[in-house]
Amino acid sequence: xxxxxxxxxxxxxxxxxxxxxxxxxxxxxxxxxxxxxxxxxxxxxxxxxxxxxxxxxxxxxxxxxxxxxxxxxxxxxxxxxxxxxxxxxxxxxxxxxxxxxxxxxxxxxxxxxxxxxxxxxxxxxxxxxxxxxxxxxxxxxxxxxxxxxxxxxxxxxxxxxxxxxxxxxxxxxxxxxxxxxxxxxxxxxxxxxxxxxxxxxxxxxxxxxxxxxxxxxxxxxxxxxxxxxxxxxxxxxxxxxxxxxxxxxxxxxxxxxxxxxxxxxxxxxxxxxxxxxxxxxxxxxxxxxxxxxxxxxxxxxxxxxxxxxxxxxxxxxxxxxxxxxxxxxxxxxxxxxxxxxxxxxxxxxxxxxxxxxxxxxxxxxxxxxxxxxxxxxxxxxxxxxxxxxxxxxxxxxxxxxx
Ligand SMILES: O=C(O)CCC(=O)C(=O)O
Ligand SMILES: [Fe+2]
Numbered sequence: 001x002x003x004x005x006x007x008x009x010x011x012x013x014x015x016x017x018x019x020x021x022x023x024x025x026x027x028x029x030x031x032x033x034x035x036x037x038x039x040x041x042x043x044x045x046x047x048x049x050x051x052x053x054x055x056x057x058x059x060x061x062x063x064x065x066x067x068x069x070x071x072x073x074x075x076x077x078x079x080x081x082x083x084x085x086x087x088x089x090x091x092x093x094x095x096x097x098x099x100x101x102x103x104x105x106x107x108x109x110x111x112x113x114x115x116x117x118x119x120x121x122x123x124x125x126x127x128x129x130x131x132x133x134x135x136x137x138x139x140x141x142x143x144x145x146x147x148x149x150x151x152x153x154x155x156x157x158x159x160x161x162x163x164x165x166x167x168x169x170x171x172x173x174x175x176x177x178x179x180x181x182x183x184x185x186x187x188x189x190x191x192x193x194x195x196x197x198x199x200x201x202x203x204x205x206x207x208x209x210x211x212x213x214x215x216x217x218x219x220x221x222x223x224x225x226x227x228x229x230x231x232x233x234x235x236x237x238x239x240x241x242x243x244x245x246x247x248x249x250x251x252x253x254x255x256x257x258x259x260x261x262x263x264x265x266x267x268x269x270x271x272x273x274x275x276x277x278x279x280x281x282x283x284x285x286x287x288x289x290x291x292x293x294x295x296x297x298x299x300x301x302x303x304x305x306x307x308x309x310x311x312x313x314x315x316x317x318x319x320x321x322x323x324x325x326x327x328x329x330x331x332x333x334x335x336x337x338x339x340x341x342x343x344x345x346x347x348x349x350x351x352x353x354x355x356x357x358x359x360x361x362x363x364x365x366x367x368x369x370x371x372x373x374x375x376x377x378x379x380x381x382x383x384x385x386x387x388x389x390x391x392x393x394x395x396x397x398x399x400x401x402x
Contacts, residue, residue, distance in 0.1 A: 007078070007171065008044075008045070008047075008048065008078050008171060008175070009078040010078050010079045010080075010083055010163075010164070010167045010171075011163075012083055012086070012160055012163055012164065013159040013160050013163050015086075015160070018156045018157065019156055021089055021090070021092075021093045021157070022089065022092065022093065022096075023085065023089050024085050024088040024089040024091075024092050024303065026085075026088075026243075026244045026264070027244050027245060027297065027300040027301075028244065029244045029246075029262045030246050030262075030293065030294045030296055030297050031296055032294035032295060032296055034246065034259055034261075034294055035258060036246075036258060036259050036260065036261040037069070037071070037249075037250050037252065037258035037259065037260055037261070039065070039069055039071050039072055039073055039260065039261075039268075040061055040064060040065035040068075040069065040072050040073070041072065041073040041074070041075060041263075041266070042058060042061055042062055042065065042072055042073070042074055042075070042179075043058070043074075043075050043076045044074050044075070044076050044077045044078070044172070044175060044176070045076035045077075045078075046058045046076075047175055047178070047179070058179065059179055059182045059183060062179045062180065062183055063183045066180070066183065066271060066282075066283045066284060067282060067283070067284065068253075068284075069250070069284070069286060070250075070270060070271050070283065070284035070285060070286030071250055071260065071268065071269065071270045071271075071286050071288070072268075072269050073242070073263055073266045073267065073268060073269075074172075074176070074266065074267040074268075074269055075263075075265070075266055075267075077172045077175075077267055078167070078171065078172065079164075079167070079168075079172075079265075080265075081264060081265040083164075084241060084265055086160065087160070087161075087164055087241075087305055088241075088303055088305060090154060090157045090160060090161060090209075091209035091210075091211070091303055091305050092211075092303055093153060093154065093157070094137055094151055094153060094154050094209050095135055095137075095209065095211040095303075097151075097153035098118070098137070098151040098153055099151070099152065099153070102118070102151040102152060102153075103118050103120065106118040106137075106149065106150070106151065107120070107126060108126065108136075108138065109126040110124055110125060110126070110362050110363060110365060111125065111126065111363050112359075112363070113355075113358070113359025113360070113362050113363050114138075114140055114206075114359070114362060115136070115138040115140075115206060115208075115362060116138055116139075116140045116142060116143060116149075116206070117137070117138060117143075117149070118135075118136070118137055118151070119134065119135055119136035119137075119138070120135065121133045121134055121135050121213060123367050123369070124365040124366075124367060125365075129367055129369070130218075130219070130222060130367065130369040131216055131218060131219050131369075132219055132223075132227070132367065132368060132369060133212060133213035133214070133215060133216055133219055133227075134210065134211070134212050134213070134227065134228075135210070135211045135213070136208055136209065136210050136211075137150070137151065137208070137209045138206050138207070138208050138209075139161065139165070139201075139202070139206055139207040139208075139209075140200075140202070140204075140205075140206045141199065141200035141201075141202070141203070141204065144162060144165070144200050144201050144202070145200065161207070162201050165201035165202050165207050165307060166201045168239055168307050169201060169202055169203065169205075169307065169309060172239065172267070173196070173236075173237055173239065173307075173309050174192050174196075176237055176269065177191040177192045177196060177236070177237070178191075178192070180275065180279075180283065183279075183282075183283075183325065184278075184279060184282070184320060184323040184324075184325050184326070185323060185324040185325050186320060186322065186323050186324075190320070191236070191275075191278070194320075195236060195274060195275075195278055195311045195312060195315065196236055196309065196310075196311065196312070197309075197310045197311060197312045197313065202307060202308070202309070202310070203309065203310050204310040204311075204312070204313050204355075205235055205236075205307065205308045205309045205310030206307075206308050206310075207305070207306070207307050207308075208304075208305065208306045208307075208308070209303075209305055210303070210304040210305070210306065211301060211302070211303055211304075212227060212245075212247065212290070212301065212302035212303075212304065213301060214298060214299050214300065214301065215227065215292045215298065219368075219369060220292070222368070222369040222370075222371055223368035223369050225291055225292040226289065226290075226291060226292075226368045226402075227247060227289075227290040227291060227292065227368060228289055228290035228368065229289060229366065229368060229389060229400070229402075230251060230287050230288070230289040230389065230400040230401045230402060231287065231288070231289065231400060232272065232273050232276075232285040232286065232287055232288075232336060232337065232400075233270060233271075233272040233273070233285065233308060234272055234273045234274070234354075234357055234358045234361060235272040235273070235274055235308055235309055235310040235311050235354075235358065236271075236272050236274050236275055236309040236310060236311050237269055237270070237271060237272065237275070237309045238269065238270045238271075238272060238306060238307070238308050238309065239267055239269060239306065239307040239308075239309065240267070240268040240269070240270070240304070240306050241266075241267060241268070241304070241305055241306070242260070242262055242263045242264065242265070242266040242267070242268050243262065243302060243303065243304050244262045244264075244297075244300075245293050245297050245300050245301075245302035246259040246260070246261070246262065246293045246294060246297060247259070247290050247291055247292065247293045247302055248260045248268070248288060248289075248290055249288060249289050249290070249291050250270075250286055250287070250288045251286065251287035251288065251289075251401050255386065255401070257289065257291065257401075259291075259293075259294075270285075270286055270288065271283050271284060271285050271286065272285055272308075272309075272311075273285045273317075273336075273337040273338075273357070274311035274317050274354060276336070276337050276338045277317040277318065277319060277337060277338050277341055278317060278318070278319060278320050279319070279320070279323075279326070280319035280320070280323070280326040280330070280331040280332065280338070281319075281331050281332035281333055281334065281338040281339070282325060282326070282329070282332050285336065285337055287336075287400055287401055310354070310358070311354045312354060313353060313354050313355030314353055314354075314355065315353060315354050316350065316351050316352070316353050316354075317341060317351060317354060317357075318345075318351075319331065319338075336398070336399070336400075337396075337398075340396045340397055340398070341396065344395065344396065349395070351396075352393075352394045352395075352396070356394060357393070357394065357396075360393045360394050361393055364391070364393060366379065366389075366391075374389075374402075379391055380402065381399075383399075386401065386402075387401070387402040388400060388401055388402060389401075389402055
Protein backbone atom coordinates (compact mmCIF):
# COMPACT_ATOMS: atom_id res chain seq x y z
CA UNK A 1 0.00 0.00 0.00
CA UNK A 2 1.28 3.50 -0.73
CA UNK A 3 1.09 5.49 2.48
CA UNK A 4 -1.30 8.45 2.66
CA UNK A 5 0.61 11.71 2.35
CA UNK A 6 -0.64 13.09 5.65
CA UNK A 7 -0.76 11.77 9.16
CA UNK A 8 -3.63 9.60 10.31
CA UNK A 9 -4.19 11.69 13.46
CA UNK A 10 -5.55 15.24 13.35
CA UNK A 11 -3.28 17.82 15.00
CA UNK A 12 -5.36 21.03 15.15
CA UNK A 13 -3.81 24.51 15.38
CA UNK A 14 -3.53 25.84 18.92
CA UNK A 15 -6.39 27.77 20.54
CA UNK A 16 -4.01 29.72 22.77
CA UNK A 17 -4.54 33.47 22.76
CA UNK A 18 -7.84 33.21 20.88
CA UNK A 19 -11.13 34.66 22.10
CA UNK A 20 -13.20 32.24 24.16
CA UNK A 21 -16.30 30.88 22.46
CA UNK A 22 -19.26 29.02 23.85
CA UNK A 23 -18.85 25.29 23.71
CA UNK A 24 -21.38 23.19 21.84
CA UNK A 25 -23.68 21.02 23.95
CA UNK A 26 -25.17 18.19 21.93
CA UNK A 27 -28.93 18.01 22.56
CA UNK A 28 -30.18 14.67 23.93
CA UNK A 29 -30.67 11.83 21.47
CA UNK A 30 -34.24 10.78 20.77
CA UNK A 31 -35.97 8.39 23.17
CA UNK A 32 -38.61 7.56 20.57
CA UNK A 33 -38.95 4.02 19.38
CA UNK A 34 -37.52 4.54 15.91
CA UNK A 35 -36.77 1.97 13.23
CA UNK A 36 -33.29 3.27 12.37
CA UNK A 37 -31.38 2.33 9.22
CA UNK A 38 -28.99 -0.49 9.99
CA UNK A 39 -25.67 0.75 8.62
CA UNK A 40 -22.25 -0.91 8.68
CA UNK A 41 -19.40 0.58 10.71
CA UNK A 42 -15.79 0.53 9.63
CA UNK A 43 -12.77 1.18 11.81
CA UNK A 44 -10.40 3.25 9.69
CA UNK A 45 -7.43 2.62 12.00
CA UNK A 46 -7.50 -1.02 10.90
CA UNK A 47 -6.01 0.13 7.59
CA UNK A 48 -2.70 0.47 9.41
CA UNK A 49 -2.81 -3.07 10.76
CA UNK A 50 0.35 -5.09 10.05
CA UNK A 51 -1.89 -8.13 9.52
CA UNK A 52 -3.01 -8.31 5.86
CA UNK A 53 -5.99 -10.46 6.85
CA UNK A 54 -7.34 -7.60 9.01
CA UNK A 55 -7.01 -5.13 6.14
CA UNK A 56 -8.65 -7.58 3.72
CA UNK A 57 -11.57 -8.01 6.09
CA UNK A 58 -11.92 -4.21 6.23
CA UNK A 59 -12.12 -3.99 2.43
CA UNK A 60 -14.68 -6.81 2.43
CA UNK A 61 -16.95 -4.90 4.86
CA UNK A 62 -16.56 -1.67 2.88
CA UNK A 63 -17.60 -3.55 -0.24
CA UNK A 64 -20.76 -4.86 1.40
CA UNK A 65 -21.64 -1.48 2.94
CA UNK A 66 -21.32 0.49 -0.26
CA UNK A 67 -23.23 -2.04 -2.34
CA UNK A 68 -26.06 -2.46 0.15
CA UNK A 69 -26.47 0.97 1.66
CA UNK A 70 -24.18 3.52 0.01
CA UNK A 71 -23.84 4.93 3.53
CA UNK A 72 -21.48 3.85 6.28
CA UNK A 73 -20.25 4.90 9.70
CA UNK A 74 -16.52 5.42 10.08
CA UNK A 75 -14.85 5.36 13.50
CA UNK A 76 -11.22 5.87 14.55
CA UNK A 77 -10.53 8.31 11.75
CA UNK A 78 -8.14 10.38 13.83
CA UNK A 79 -10.39 13.19 15.12
CA UNK A 80 -11.26 13.04 18.84
CA UNK A 81 -14.74 13.86 20.16
CA UNK A 82 -13.36 17.06 21.72
CA UNK A 83 -11.75 18.14 18.45
CA UNK A 84 -14.99 17.46 16.61
CA UNK A 85 -17.07 19.35 19.17
CA UNK A 86 -14.70 22.31 18.79
CA UNK A 87 -15.63 22.40 15.08
CA UNK A 88 -19.32 22.36 16.04
CA UNK A 89 -18.65 25.17 18.54
CA UNK A 90 -17.08 27.26 15.76
CA UNK A 91 -20.09 26.60 13.50
CA UNK A 92 -22.45 27.52 16.34
CA UNK A 93 -20.40 30.68 16.95
CA UNK A 94 -20.68 31.61 13.27
CA UNK A 95 -24.47 31.28 13.23
CA UNK A 96 -24.94 33.07 16.55
CA UNK A 97 -22.64 35.96 15.74
CA UNK A 98 -22.62 36.64 12.00
CA UNK A 99 -23.40 40.34 11.63
CA UNK A 100 -26.21 41.65 9.45
CA UNK A 101 -23.56 43.38 7.38
CA UNK A 102 -21.76 40.07 6.74
CA UNK A 103 -25.06 38.29 5.98
CA UNK A 104 -25.71 40.86 3.25
CA UNK A 105 -22.14 41.15 2.00
CA UNK A 106 -21.59 37.38 1.80
CA UNK A 107 -25.09 36.42 0.60
CA UNK A 108 -24.93 33.41 -1.68
CA UNK A 109 -26.16 33.05 -5.27
CA UNK A 110 -26.92 29.39 -6.08
CA UNK A 111 -28.02 30.33 -9.60
CA UNK A 112 -24.28 30.76 -10.28
CA UNK A 113 -23.97 26.97 -9.79
CA UNK A 114 -22.15 27.13 -6.45
CA UNK A 115 -23.39 27.51 -2.89
CA UNK A 116 -20.49 29.76 -1.82
CA UNK A 117 -21.36 32.07 1.06
CA UNK A 118 -24.29 32.71 3.35
CA UNK A 119 -27.71 31.09 3.04
CA UNK A 120 -30.52 32.90 4.81
CA UNK A 121 -33.37 30.75 6.18
CA UNK A 122 -35.55 31.60 3.17
CA UNK A 123 -34.99 29.08 0.43
CA UNK A 124 -32.35 28.00 -2.06
CA UNK A 125 -32.06 31.14 -4.16
CA UNK A 126 -30.42 34.52 -3.65
CA UNK A 127 -33.77 36.23 -3.34
CA UNK A 128 -35.87 35.78 -0.24
CA UNK A 129 -38.51 33.04 -0.66
CA UNK A 130 -40.71 31.28 1.92
CA UNK A 131 -39.19 30.52 5.34
CA UNK A 132 -37.43 27.13 5.37
CA UNK A 133 -35.52 27.66 8.63
CA UNK A 134 -32.15 26.50 7.25
CA UNK A 135 -29.06 28.69 7.52
CA UNK A 136 -25.68 27.86 6.00
CA UNK A 137 -22.27 29.16 5.53
CA UNK A 138 -20.51 27.38 2.67
CA UNK A 139 -16.73 27.51 2.30
CA UNK A 140 -15.42 26.80 -1.20
CA UNK A 141 -11.89 27.32 -2.46
CA UNK A 142 -12.32 31.14 -2.85
CA UNK A 143 -13.44 31.42 0.78
CA UNK A 144 -10.41 29.45 1.94
CA UNK A 145 -8.14 31.61 -0.25
CA UNK A 146 -9.45 34.96 1.03
CA UNK A 147 -10.51 35.30 4.65
CA UNK A 148 -12.45 38.47 3.75
CA UNK A 149 -14.96 36.23 2.01
CA UNK A 150 -15.89 34.70 5.38
CA UNK A 151 -17.79 36.17 8.36
CA UNK A 152 -15.59 38.37 10.54
CA UNK A 153 -16.72 36.59 13.71
CA UNK A 154 -14.88 33.40 12.72
CA UNK A 155 -11.62 34.99 11.59
CA UNK A 156 -9.77 34.10 14.83
CA UNK A 157 -10.67 30.41 14.24
CA UNK A 158 -10.11 30.27 10.52
CA UNK A 159 -6.87 28.29 10.86
CA UNK A 160 -8.80 25.60 12.73
CA UNK A 161 -11.48 25.37 10.03
CA UNK A 162 -8.83 25.15 7.33
CA UNK A 163 -6.72 22.60 9.22
CA UNK A 164 -9.76 20.42 9.84
CA UNK A 165 -10.85 20.45 6.18
CA UNK A 166 -7.30 19.73 5.00
CA UNK A 167 -7.02 16.79 7.35
CA UNK A 168 -10.43 15.40 6.40
CA UNK A 169 -9.79 15.79 2.66
CA UNK A 170 -6.16 14.76 2.36
CA UNK A 171 -6.05 12.08 5.02
CA UNK A 172 -9.49 10.63 5.88
CA UNK A 173 -11.06 11.05 2.46
CA UNK A 174 -7.90 9.85 0.77
CA UNK A 175 -7.74 6.72 2.91
CA UNK A 176 -11.40 6.02 2.19
CA UNK A 177 -10.73 6.42 -1.54
CA UNK A 178 -7.89 3.91 -1.16
CA UNK A 179 -10.33 1.40 0.31
CA UNK A 180 -12.82 2.06 -2.50
CA UNK A 181 -10.05 1.70 -5.12
CA UNK A 182 -9.26 -1.67 -3.59
CA UNK A 183 -12.89 -2.73 -3.84
CA UNK A 184 -12.61 -1.95 -7.56
CA UNK A 185 -9.34 -3.98 -7.50
CA UNK A 186 -7.49 -0.96 -8.87
CA UNK A 187 -4.24 0.64 -7.61
CA UNK A 188 -4.61 2.34 -4.21
CA UNK A 189 -4.41 5.87 -5.60
CA UNK A 190 -6.70 5.28 -8.57
CA UNK A 191 -9.67 7.34 -7.35
CA UNK A 192 -7.51 9.97 -5.68
CA UNK A 193 -5.37 10.44 -8.81
CA UNK A 194 -8.10 10.20 -11.42
CA UNK A 195 -11.26 11.62 -9.93
CA UNK A 196 -10.72 13.63 -6.73
CA UNK A 197 -10.44 17.39 -7.26
CA UNK A 198 -7.52 18.98 -5.45
CA UNK A 199 -5.92 22.35 -4.90
CA UNK A 200 -7.57 23.65 -1.74
CA UNK A 201 -8.72 22.35 1.65
CA UNK A 202 -11.81 20.93 -0.07
CA UNK A 203 -10.66 20.92 -3.72
CA UNK A 204 -13.58 22.07 -5.87
CA UNK A 205 -15.92 20.86 -3.14
CA UNK A 206 -17.01 22.72 -0.02
CA UNK A 207 -17.43 22.73 3.74
CA UNK A 208 -20.84 23.58 5.15
CA UNK A 209 -21.86 24.95 8.53
CA UNK A 210 -25.61 24.26 8.51
CA UNK A 211 -28.12 25.23 11.15
CA UNK A 212 -31.65 23.84 10.99
CA UNK A 213 -33.98 25.90 13.13
CA UNK A 214 -36.93 24.01 14.59
CA UNK A 215 -39.50 23.55 11.83
CA UNK A 216 -41.95 26.46 11.92
CA UNK A 217 -45.67 25.75 11.61
CA UNK A 218 -45.93 27.90 8.49
CA UNK A 219 -43.14 25.91 6.81
CA UNK A 220 -44.54 22.57 7.90
CA UNK A 221 -47.93 23.48 6.45
CA UNK A 222 -46.28 23.81 3.03
CA UNK A 223 -43.59 21.11 3.20
CA UNK A 224 -45.38 18.41 5.26
CA UNK A 225 -42.32 17.92 7.45
CA UNK A 226 -39.80 17.73 4.61
CA UNK A 227 -36.69 19.88 5.15
CA UNK A 228 -34.58 18.82 2.16
CA UNK A 229 -35.91 16.91 -0.84
CA UNK A 230 -34.79 13.34 -1.46
CA UNK A 231 -31.55 13.60 -3.44
CA UNK A 232 -28.20 12.03 -4.19
CA UNK A 233 -25.04 14.01 -3.61
CA UNK A 234 -23.34 14.63 -6.93
CA UNK A 235 -19.65 14.36 -6.11
CA UNK A 236 -17.25 11.86 -4.60
CA UNK A 237 -17.65 11.25 -0.85
CA UNK A 238 -19.78 13.31 1.50
CA UNK A 239 -18.34 13.43 5.00
CA UNK A 240 -21.13 14.08 7.47
CA UNK A 241 -20.63 14.12 11.19
CA UNK A 242 -23.23 12.20 13.12
CA UNK A 243 -25.54 14.59 14.98
CA UNK A 244 -27.96 13.97 17.87
CA UNK A 245 -31.05 15.42 16.18
CA UNK A 246 -32.39 12.61 14.00
CA UNK A 247 -33.41 14.18 10.72
CA UNK A 248 -31.25 12.60 8.06
CA UNK A 249 -33.07 9.70 6.42
CA UNK A 250 -31.97 7.22 3.79
CA UNK A 251 -34.08 5.37 1.25
CA UNK A 252 -33.76 1.62 1.73
CA UNK A 253 -33.98 -1.16 -0.85
CA UNK A 254 -37.41 -1.89 0.66
CA UNK A 255 -38.45 1.61 -0.47
CA UNK A 256 -38.83 3.05 3.01
CA UNK A 257 -37.26 6.13 4.59
CA UNK A 258 -35.31 5.45 7.77
CA UNK A 259 -33.50 7.80 10.13
CA UNK A 260 -29.75 7.48 10.53
CA UNK A 261 -29.00 6.88 14.21
CA UNK A 262 -26.79 9.18 16.31
CA UNK A 263 -23.38 7.69 16.93
CA UNK A 264 -21.32 10.26 18.88
CA UNK A 265 -18.08 11.17 17.12
CA UNK A 266 -18.72 8.95 14.10
CA UNK A 267 -18.30 10.06 10.60
CA UNK A 268 -21.27 9.26 8.37
CA UNK A 269 -20.05 8.80 4.83
CA UNK A 270 -22.18 8.65 1.77
CA UNK A 271 -21.22 8.11 -1.83
CA UNK A 272 -21.89 10.62 -4.55
CA UNK A 273 -22.90 10.12 -8.14
CA UNK A 274 -19.38 10.37 -9.57
CA UNK A 275 -18.43 7.28 -7.60
CA UNK A 276 -21.56 5.44 -8.72
CA UNK A 277 -20.65 6.08 -12.34
CA UNK A 278 -16.91 5.34 -12.03
CA UNK A 279 -17.73 2.06 -10.31
CA UNK A 280 -20.08 1.01 -13.12
CA UNK A 281 -22.97 1.08 -10.63
CA UNK A 282 -21.25 -1.21 -8.08
CA UNK A 283 -21.21 1.65 -5.58
CA UNK A 284 -24.51 3.19 -4.77
CA UNK A 285 -25.16 6.94 -4.60
CA UNK A 286 -27.80 6.63 -1.96
CA UNK A 287 -30.96 8.66 -1.94
CA UNK A 288 -31.36 10.61 1.26
CA UNK A 289 -33.38 13.52 2.57
CA UNK A 290 -33.77 15.67 5.66
CA UNK A 291 -37.08 15.32 7.50
CA UNK A 292 -38.42 16.65 10.78
CA UNK A 293 -37.15 14.63 13.75
CA UNK A 294 -39.17 12.45 16.14
CA UNK A 295 -41.55 14.35 18.41
CA UNK A 296 -39.19 14.68 21.40
CA UNK A 297 -36.60 16.59 19.32
CA UNK A 298 -38.85 19.00 17.43
CA UNK A 299 -37.95 22.05 19.49
CA UNK A 300 -34.18 21.54 19.11
CA UNK A 301 -31.87 23.38 16.77
CA UNK A 302 -29.91 21.02 14.57
CA UNK A 303 -26.34 21.92 13.77
CA UNK A 304 -24.76 19.88 10.99
CA UNK A 305 -21.26 20.23 9.56
CA UNK A 306 -20.53 18.56 6.25
CA UNK A 307 -17.65 18.27 3.80
CA UNK A 308 -18.64 17.60 0.21
CA UNK A 309 -15.71 16.09 -1.64
CA UNK A 310 -15.87 16.85 -5.29
CA UNK A 311 -14.74 15.25 -8.52
CA UNK A 312 -12.60 17.06 -11.09
CA UNK A 313 -14.89 19.57 -12.82
CA UNK A 314 -13.71 19.07 -16.40
CA UNK A 315 -14.04 15.31 -16.29
CA UNK A 316 -16.92 13.49 -17.97
CA UNK A 317 -17.77 10.65 -15.63
CA UNK A 318 -17.21 7.16 -17.03
CA UNK A 319 -16.94 3.67 -15.58
CA UNK A 320 -13.36 2.62 -14.79
CA UNK A 321 -13.10 -0.04 -17.47
CA UNK A 322 -9.70 -1.18 -16.14
CA UNK A 323 -11.38 -2.42 -12.95
CA UNK A 324 -11.13 -6.22 -12.73
CA UNK A 325 -14.35 -6.15 -10.67
CA UNK A 326 -16.23 -4.43 -13.52
CA UNK A 327 -14.55 -6.68 -16.13
CA UNK A 328 -15.59 -9.79 -14.23
CA UNK A 329 -19.06 -8.82 -13.04
CA UNK A 330 -20.10 -6.19 -15.58
CA UNK A 331 -22.19 -3.16 -14.72
CA UNK A 332 -24.85 -2.92 -12.08
CA UNK A 333 -27.59 -1.11 -13.86
CA UNK A 334 -30.25 -0.84 -11.21
CA UNK A 335 -30.60 2.78 -10.35
CA UNK A 336 -30.42 6.47 -11.03
CA UNK A 337 -27.44 8.25 -12.28
CA UNK A 338 -25.29 5.42 -13.63
CA UNK A 339 -28.19 4.06 -15.66
CA UNK A 340 -29.17 7.48 -17.02
CA UNK A 341 -25.62 8.43 -17.99
CA UNK A 342 -25.19 5.04 -19.64
CA UNK A 343 -28.29 5.67 -21.74
CA UNK A 344 -26.73 8.88 -23.02
CA UNK A 345 -23.38 7.22 -23.73
CA UNK A 346 -25.04 4.27 -25.48
CA UNK A 347 -26.87 6.74 -27.71
CA UNK A 348 -23.51 8.25 -28.68
CA UNK A 349 -24.21 11.48 -26.80
CA UNK A 350 -21.76 13.34 -24.58
CA UNK A 351 -22.55 13.11 -20.89
CA UNK A 352 -22.25 16.37 -18.93
CA UNK A 353 -18.94 17.23 -17.30
CA UNK A 354 -18.89 16.92 -13.53
CA UNK A 355 -18.97 20.70 -13.20
CA UNK A 356 -21.94 21.04 -15.57
CA UNK A 357 -23.75 18.27 -13.70
CA UNK A 358 -23.34 19.72 -10.22
CA UNK A 359 -23.88 23.33 -11.29
CA UNK A 360 -27.09 22.57 -13.15
CA UNK A 361 -28.53 20.87 -10.08
CA UNK A 362 -27.45 23.64 -7.71
CA UNK A 363 -28.86 26.31 -10.02
CA UNK A 364 -32.13 24.39 -10.50
CA UNK A 365 -32.82 23.57 -6.85
CA UNK A 366 -36.48 23.47 -5.80
CA UNK A 367 -38.01 24.56 -2.52
CA UNK A 368 -39.70 22.13 -0.12
CA UNK A 369 -42.26 24.92 0.35
CA UNK A 370 -43.07 25.13 -3.38
CA UNK A 371 -46.65 23.82 -3.39
CA UNK A 372 -47.07 24.57 -7.09
CA UNK A 373 -44.22 22.42 -8.42
CA UNK A 374 -44.43 19.77 -5.68
CA UNK A 375 -47.55 18.26 -7.21
CA UNK A 376 -48.39 15.31 -9.43
CA UNK A 377 -48.56 16.68 -12.96
CA UNK A 378 -45.71 19.14 -12.22
CA UNK A 379 -42.47 17.79 -10.68
CA UNK A 380 -44.07 14.74 -9.15
CA UNK A 381 -45.22 11.38 -10.47
CA UNK A 382 -46.78 8.36 -8.83
CA UNK A 383 -45.17 4.95 -9.37
CA UNK A 384 -46.85 1.90 -7.78
CA UNK A 385 -48.71 4.11 -5.33
CA UNK A 386 -45.54 5.92 -4.23
CA UNK A 387 -44.67 9.56 -4.90
CA UNK A 388 -41.50 10.47 -6.75
CA UNK A 389 -39.97 13.68 -8.06
CA UNK A 390 -39.15 13.58 -11.75
CA UNK A 391 -36.97 16.29 -13.25
CA UNK A 392 -34.57 16.66 -16.12
CA UNK A 393 -31.09 18.19 -15.98
CA UNK A 394 -28.98 18.49 -19.18
CA UNK A 395 -30.91 15.71 -20.89
CA UNK A 396 -30.63 13.39 -17.89
CA UNK A 397 -33.86 12.28 -16.19
CA UNK A 398 -33.67 12.24 -12.43
CA UNK A 399 -36.31 10.30 -10.48
CA UNK A 400 -36.17 10.53 -6.70
CA UNK A 401 -38.47 9.35 -3.91
CA UNK A 402 -40.35 12.07 -2.09
O1 LIG B 1 -27.59 17.70 7.24
C1 LIG B 1 -27.58 16.53 6.86
O2 LIG B 1 -27.58 15.60 7.66
C2 LIG B 1 -27.55 16.15 5.40
C3 LIG B 1 -27.69 17.28 4.45
C4 LIG B 1 -27.58 16.82 3.03
O3 LIG B 1 -27.95 15.74 2.66
C5 LIG B 1 -26.97 17.71 2.04
O4 LIG B 1 -26.77 18.90 2.37
O5 LIG B 1 -26.67 17.25 0.91
FE1 LIG C 1 -27.01 15.23 0.68
